[in-house]
Amino acid sequence: MKVKVLFFANLREQLGTGVELVDLPDSASTVAGLRMHLMRRGGAWSDVLADMKVVRVAVNQDMAAANAPLNQGDEVAFFPPVTGG
């Protein structure tokens, strides 16, 4: 199952990528599953995505919880708490 994964702000900088297509095993088809899948890459990935208190997730441009299911073609974004306004 392929999902489009986006990273913003300090996450984008620390991971060195803003967007990538991730091939996710069906057994990992939730937000938490995707996060674990990415953390297994080690290095910055396991550091940056470890603390979910400072990482927010959106699925198809809507805020999502860790147990939110993922489907083929979904757009998943990881970012820090927002600071606009």
Place this chain on the structure above:
Amino acid sequence: MKISIQTEDFDLGLEVLDIQQDNRIGAVASFVGQVRDVPMTLEHYPGMTENAINKIVEEARARWKILDFTVIHRFGELQPNDQIVLVAIASSHRADAFAACQFIMDYLKTEAPFWKKEHHPDGARWVNALESDDKAAERWRGLKQQRLLKP
């Protein structure tokens, strides 16, 4: 009825003029946020930003009588004193206009996907989210349908 995410500056007077034409309107409240003392880069999530602001405005429209509105948020490179955000609300009475304007700003601070990176003389750093902003948005949850001021 306008939501705009843009790099260009805006003119408060022209934006207010644009939403005060209807003769049922008796009050326009507006808020402008601007950069304090440090240059910054504002990043956002195109697509989700518009969706998030739309939802905030819809929630405000469910709580108060809003006849017209404009929300503008800039992104990109901004200098001290540059304008960042405008919320302007037109209503029949001031209570709705004031409350909706504050509600939209409070939620925009915690829900709209924007991130500020400040450029200090000793280097750049991402701004941390403030707990006080979460509290400002939180306090509206207990105030369903309630008004800050009686008309």
